[in-house]
Amino acid sequence: MIDALGYAAEDANSPLRPFTFQRRSPGPRDVEIEILYCGVCHTDLHQSRNDWGNALYPMVPGHEIVGRVVSVGAEAGRFSVGDIAGVGCMVDSCRHCRPCRSALEQYCEEIPTWTYNARERGSDQLAFGGYSDRIVVDEHFVVRIPPSLDLKAVAPLLCAGITTYSPLKHWKVGPGQKVGVIGLGGLGHLGLRFAKALGAEVVMITTSEAKGADALRLGADEVLVSTDPAAMERHAGSFDFLLSTVPVSHDANPYMALLRLDGTMAVVGALTPLAPLLGGHLIAARRSIAGSSIGSPAETQEMMDFCAEHGIVSDVEVIDIADINEAFRRLEKGDVRYRFVIDMASLKAAA
Amino acid sequence: MIDALGYAAEDANSPLRPFTFQRRSPGPRDVEIEILYCGVCHTDLHQSRNDWGNALYPMVPGHEIVGRVVSVGAEAGRFSVGDIAGVGCMVDSCRHCRPCRSALEQYCEEIPTWTYNARERGSDQLAFGGYSDRIVVDEHFVVRIPPSLDLKAVAPLLCAGITTYSPLKHWKVGPGQKVGVIGLGGLGHLGLRFAKALGAEVVMITTSEAKGADALRLGADEVLVSTDPAAMERHAGSFDFLLSTVPVSHDANPYMALLRLDGTMAVVGALTPLAPLLGGHLIAARRSIAGSSIGSPAETQEMMDFCAEHGIVSDVEVIDIADINEAFRRLEKGDVRYRFVIDMASLKAAA
Structure with missing residues (x-):
């Protein structure tokens, strides 16, 4: 037995x-x-x-x-x-x-x-x-x-689903917004689908150019390779919201520079210390970095119903x-x- | 000349x-x-x-x-x-x-x-x-x-005034909230007066026990000495909002632990890198760390009128x-x- x-x-x-x-x-x-x-x-x-x-x-x-x-x-x-x-x-x-x-x-x-x-x-x-x-x-x-x-x-x-759905809802992601999902893995591929279904323009931000094609298959409007400084500069100050699904310590500074005025980056994967964050990135455009943890039973039920409605798995x-x-x-x-x-x-x- | x-x-x-x-x-x-x-x-x-x-x-x-x-x-x-x-x-x-x-x-x-x-x-x-x-x-x-x-x-x-007034207004500080002002200096003493005038319970958070008496004279409801671990533990998870006026790089982690669910710490002084921030502090209670820069001419005028009304200088x-x-x-x-x-x-x- x-x-x-x-x-x-x-x-x-x-x-x-x-x-x-x-x-x-x-x-x-x-x-x-x-x-x-x-x-x-x-x-x-x-x-x-x-x-x-x-x-x-x-x-x-x-x-x-x-x-x-x-x-x-x-x-x-x-x-x-x-x-x-x-x-x-x-x-x-x-x-x-x-x-x-x-x-x-x-x-x-x-x-x-x-x-x-x-x-x-x-x-x-x-x-x-x-x-x-x-x-x-x-x-x-x-x-x-x-x-x-x-x-x-x-x-x-x-x-993985509720961990990405909850912050997208809490920070009111929707039509007219440009949203970046950082990291294409278990969390990221669901965050991408949710952000799209909520009506946002979604950019998959990945270190791996090889993942780009799959991100587009999953519905991303665009792929941004974070190791490409020129591409990062083109997108500087343009995102309303970023969802970091990176599961380990990382440097949030290059991502913070992508946010526009009053933009928020929500961290859902990294419990460990982030690389030293430049206060100037926060101050210059009233940016926030926040965290979010899974979701409540009620919100998980809401997500399940949303998934049924939009065919998301x-x-x-x-x-x-x-x-x-x-x-x-x-x-x-x-x-x-x-x-x-x-x-x-x-x-x-x-x- | x-x-x-x-x-x-x-x-x-x-x-x-x-x-x-x-x-x-x-x-x-x-x-x-x-x-x-x-x-x-x-x-x-x-x-x-x-x-x-x-x-x-x-x-x-x-x-x-x-x-x-x-x-x-x-x-x-x-x-x-x-x-x-x-x-x-x-x-x-x-x-x-x-x-x-x-x-x-x-x-x-x-x-x-x-x-x-x-x-x-x-x-x-x-x-x-x-x-x-x-x-x-x-x-x-x-x-x-x-x-x-x-x-x-x-x-x-x-x-100094508008730099502290603007974030208190932006994050809607008011009655029923517990607010901490970190650092008693040019910015901090004005942030304290504004937060009090806005109706919040205000705790002056300082590394210097010697500044405590003056903080009370300025209107603080309480003084929290941040180098006292037992005092910090007593206040853990109890603040709605923190205003960090510290003008140099500092470690935000002990302060983040003071915030309750959905609390925000706004940094207004430190443009340089903050000590590595624990992702877990953000995630555990959906906390945010944000920045704020001075204020607009219109908001500065609003602050001046508020100062006249409340006798703040x-x-x-x-x-x-x-x-x-x-x-x-x-x-x-x-x-x-x-x-x-x-x-x-x-x-x-x-x-």
């Missing part, structure tokens, strides 16, 4: 391996989901390897979860057995702080309960993620998946769970277009 | 010295102002000494100018001879770019004509600042000074022009409460 793939102990340098665990018992407000697909997020790599120094083992990664509801608690009225449902990066929050009361649970002042590498609220029990056959989650943190969407390609929307490469360690290696090199998704039926096959 | 104090040539390491120059001839839209007082801004020090590598000599510093109108051009209808008038950091702009058309001339895409260390628009002639007996300025860039205000204490409002130390070099030395050490202002009558005495 295998319940999941993960780390049974503090062995982050070894490959993920078959794993069994005691699952949390469903409560009255919970839904239990049989997992069909789980996306492979860059965070899974960071957390698994304890890159951020906060790893809790044993660990089952995965927070881009799509599945079928197999049981519902007595007080869980939003779902029925058989519904297709999704779970993203969090499974609980304090519910009483100002952000929680404002439907911004991702900014819970007592820290949301992350889907994995966390402890269940008010308990020592570890939360386990989506590289697994089942998950039990409070229905408040579960979203409905419109049946018209391709389920395997929906999974990445639960993290992720480009995915579906893998068997037996191939996860190779997928991690390829992910590390940026070799995926644009998201690995585990077909969880392969877990039974692996057993 | 002495017209001004300044640098006659590229001799930034020598003291400012008596200086005569050919003044620009007034045009039909100009007003000519006999200068009564001129504030001494930190920028004067930077520019004089070519700290930013863009010095144009000969140079007459000074952009916090209050004086009496002595002549008006045929098409300059807003002023009459004898009016008290002020001139700040700029004396012209392109007038046709989007910012100029939006009454945000300080962000002119073709760069405003600064009051000194600049060339007159469409000309090779240098612009000379306020350490002088007279100045000639297009009336669009001249503000009316309400007669109820103490003129010598008004001068610093033209730069600068704390000043009035000096004779003969003492300017000593004032520069003291300014460099931060030894002024809170702004030197030159009584320009002393120029005639020095002649």
Whole structure:
């Protein structure tokens, strides 16, 4: 019997391996989901390897979860057995702080309960993620998946999707605006699609000229290669909004110079220190650099409905769970277009 | 005959010295102002000494100018001879770019004509600042000074004042908000007064415990010593807005942690690189760090009227022009409460 793939102990340098665990018992407000697909997020790599120094083992990664509801608690009225449902990066929050009361649970002042590498609220029990056959989650943190969407390609929307959708909405991206999406990967290719669907003129900003053709296929109006100083100079001071999906420390200064008066660059990927930022870039045109973290359950639902309306899903490469360690290696090199998704039926096959 | 104090040539390491120059001839839209007082801004020090590598000599510093109108051009209808008038950091702009058309001339895409260390628009002639007996300025860039205000204490409002007033207004500081002003100097003491007058709860954030008593005298509700980690921790995540008046490179990270969800820190003093900013600080609570540059003529007028209404002026130390070099030395050490202002009558005495 295998319940999941993960780390049974503090062995982050070894490959993920078959794993069994005691699952949390469903409560009255919970839904239990049989997992069909789980996306492979860059965070899974960071957390698994304890890159951020906060790893809790044993660990089952995965927070881009799509599945079928197999049981519902007595007080869980939003779902029925058989519904297709999704779970993203969090499974609980304090519910009483100002952000929680404002439907911004991702900014819970007592820290949301992350889907994995966390402890269940008010308990020592570890939360386990989506590289697994089942998950039990409070229905408040579960979203409905419109049946018209391709389920395997929906999974990445639960993290990569909402992480890019939320800032585009918060900073009111829309028609008449010129928007740059920095970095063409799992997040960037969805940010591009959302910004286009919201009506903006969208420029894909990439270090890699080779990615240009694919950016245009994905709907970019133009490609700007950030290593080309003349091209960067041509676009100076012309962007209303920039979305930086770069997942590592980077130098924001060349991008800040692209913003026009009152423009904002939102950082969604880099948690680590950015290169020293010139105060003059901020002051000269009242520019802002900001951050944004995933999205609330309500906003994730809004995004799902928006995706159904506009036919937006992720480009995915579906893998068997037996191939996860190779997928991690390829992910590390940026070799995926644009998201690995585990077909969880392969877990039974692996057993 | 002495017209001004300044640098006659590229001799930034020598003291400012008596200086005569050919003044620009007034045009039909100009007003000519006999200068009564001129504030001494930190920028004067930077520019004089070519700290930013863009010095144009000969140079007459000074952009916090209050004086009496002595002549008006045929098409300059807003002023009459004898009016008290002020001139700040700029004396012209392109007038046709989007910012100029939006009454945000300080962000002119073709760069405003600064009051000194600049060339007159469409000309090779240098612009000379306020350490002088007279100045000639297009009336669009001249503000009316309400007669109820103490003129010598008004001068610093033209730069230090508007630099702090503009971001407080732009980010909608008002009642119910907790606002921190970082740095108690020429800018900070005015930012504190404005934020209080706008109805916010105001905390003066300073590295110097010794400045605490004066901050309370100036109206601060509380003083937070930023070198006290326990005090910083007590205020973590509690500020709606921070105004950083620190005039040099600094580490914004400890301040970012003070902001609550969606809080903004506006930098108005530091043009140089800030210490590496943690992306995680931005992302964790959708925080922003932004910049803001002085203010437009229209907003400067609004501020002057606000100052008259609320009785706000600068704390000043009035000096004779003969003492300017000593004032520069003291300014460099931060030894002024809170702004030197030159009584320009002393120029005639020095002649």
